Amino acid sequence: MQTKRFAGGLRIALVLAGIFLALASGYLAGIREAQMKASGPALTRDLTIVLFGQTLHLRLSLSALGVTIIFVLTILLAAAVLFARVAHRRRRQVEAVNRKLMREIGERKRAQDEVIQLNAELEQRVAARTRELQTANKELEAFCSSVSHDLRAPLRAIDGFSDALLKDYHDKLDEQGQQHLQRVRNATQRMAQLIDDLLSLSRVTRTEMRREEVNLTAIAREVVTELRQIDPGGNVEVIISEGLVAQGDARLLRQVLENLLGNAWKYTSKQPAARIVMGTCKGRNGKPAFFVQDNGAGFDMAYASKLFGVFQRLHSASDFPGTGVGLATVQRIIHRHGGEVWAEGSVGQGATFYFTVY
Amino acid sequence: MRDKTILLVEDNQDDEDLTLRAFKTNNISNRIIVVRDGAEALDYLFGEGAYAGRDLSMMPTLILLDLNLPKIDGFEVLKRVRADSRTRRLPIIILTTSHEQEEVFRAYESGCNSYVRKPVDSAQFRDAVRDLGLFWLIHNVPPPESE
Known part of the structure; x- marks a missing residue:
């Protein structure tokens, strides 16, 4: 593709160079004739050209020198035109690639923003859940504390006043009455133990390891x-x-x-x-x-x-x-x-x- | 020798009766002042409210403090008593139902001198009150009355 374009450019450059050369030769040949008529022999210049490491000494008439310069200028112009065309193509290609890259960067940025947003949402959700868990844990703590206080306190009263009855009213209670009260006391002790054991069971999961x-x-x-x-x-x-x-x-x-x-x-x-x-x-x-x-x-x-x-x-x-x-x-x-x-x-x-x- | 009084901060009538009974059966005859909640305890100690004009040179030898109290709880009472130069050295014994670790920790953090869990068993309860009385009223050397 590039070679084809390059070949097209070269062809145009060569045609242009030919046209310039033809025009320039004609013009210069006219001038030389006029000079010859006016001043006898033609004016000449020595020209030294180094080409591929070889030094060439040429004695050229001024008109031939002019032709050569115009020829070289034409070639240079053609090369410049060619270079400009190639550079233009190149630039368009680079621009296309750049546009593609910009699109990709944009997409990537969008994806990144999305990830950041999702992360933020996730963090918010984790924080919310943690708060919920902490609240639940606090409530559980409060519940256990309440169980520990409020369920035991009446038991102490039951046991304490049963004991007071047994002691202070000993002679007013027959043996059966005393046994009944003793049973009340035993049941109270079991209940107290049960509360303690349940609290200790719940503490296993409440405390940090x-x-x-x-x-x-x-x-x-x-x-x-x-x-x-x-x-x-x-x-x-x-x-x-x-x-x-x-x-x-x-x-x-x-x-x-x-x-x-x-x-x-x-x-x-x-x-x-x-x-x-x-x-x-x-x-x-x-x-x-x-x-x-x-x-x-x-x-x-x-x-x-x-x-x-x-x-x-x-x-x-x-x-x-x-x-x-x-x-x-x-x-x-x-x-x-x-x-x-x-x-x-x-x-x-x-x-x-x-x-x-x- | 100063009169060794005990300040009992207890909102539960049953517990109050059982504690007083335990003191009596153990022949501990010191004067016991009973207050019903944390606010009343602070009023008594600082001579405010219903206790305005109380002779503040008469401080209890021992404070028996429940934690679950109406209005101002035991932890807050502890903190305020420890923050005031008039009361900061008073021996305070937490006498309460629970021994949840968190509460024991907070009580010591707030500056209690001892933490006693009221046993459900009345015989153990009697013994606990007897030991408390013996130790804090007889064996323990109280802080000097003034600097």
Whole structure:
């Protein structure tokens, strides 16, 4: 395409050059004749031309020199015309490419603006959601605080005044009356425990998790020391492996051990030779798991799926007191750690609780 | 020796009766001034409102402060008592129902000296009041009356 245009331009330039040459030769030849007539021999000039490294010495008459100059000028003019045409084409091409580029830049800018706008919208939505969540969390906090205060306060009055009746009106109440009041007091204690357990269950999801290396061996030993202080009469052999370490929230994992070791302690309370073992083993998926094993009352594996449900109990409160919230709390904490908790056992043969923490 | 009085800030009549009863059964016979809300507690301490003209040289040896109170809550009472040079050194014991971590944290941040959760069990409640009385009225050395 370009070569074709170039060839067209060259042709025009050559034709122009020819016309100029012809006109110029005629004109100069006329002048020379006139000069010859006027002054005898023609005027001449020496001309040195360096062409392709060769030096040419020419003696030209003035008229021939004029012709040569005009010829060269014509060629130069033709070249200039040609160059102008090519440059014009080039410019138009560059302009076309520029226009295309401008269009692309415009499109890109629009796309970029769109992305920026979408991002801003997204950020606004995230901020709005965060605000909603924070509000919901605050409301939950307020609710829990209210439960903690307002549900417990009447219980204290029920228990306190039942106790006052038992003490101040002791001789006016027969044995049955006193027993009734004692039952009122016992029920109040259970209710208070239930409120505390539910609050602690909800706290698991309300509080922020701080991951760090947690020494489970040390925590387990502290928990057992506390259990021995609360129940000094219990003759329990406790074996806790050395060097049990997990990555997780120390406070929450302490709650797990308090529940599992507390359960083991509770359900071995009727064993003459109670024994609790805590250590590590290979878990269900081959990954290491921690376990807490006891030789207590155990449970029927048929009900294993019910163990971790809220308010689910496999023993009656008269056999073993409890609210049925402890293991639900354990499961919630372990799930928050991305781990698993499961149990094995059989009636009268003890139970083993396994958990993993990642 | 100054008269060791206790300021009990308690809005719940049941809790007030049970606390007074617990003091009585434990033979703690100090004078107990009962106020019903945070505003009344501040009026008493600073001799304002209904307590205008009260002899302010007579400050309680001990303040038992509930957190959930009408008008001005326990946290605000704590802050204002700690901000005033006349009352900033008074021993304040939070005696309340909840022990939600957030509240315990805020109470200590606001400058309480001790935080006691009222047990639901009346025997434990009696013991808690007895121990409180023993410690703060007998064992504890109170801040000097004036600098």
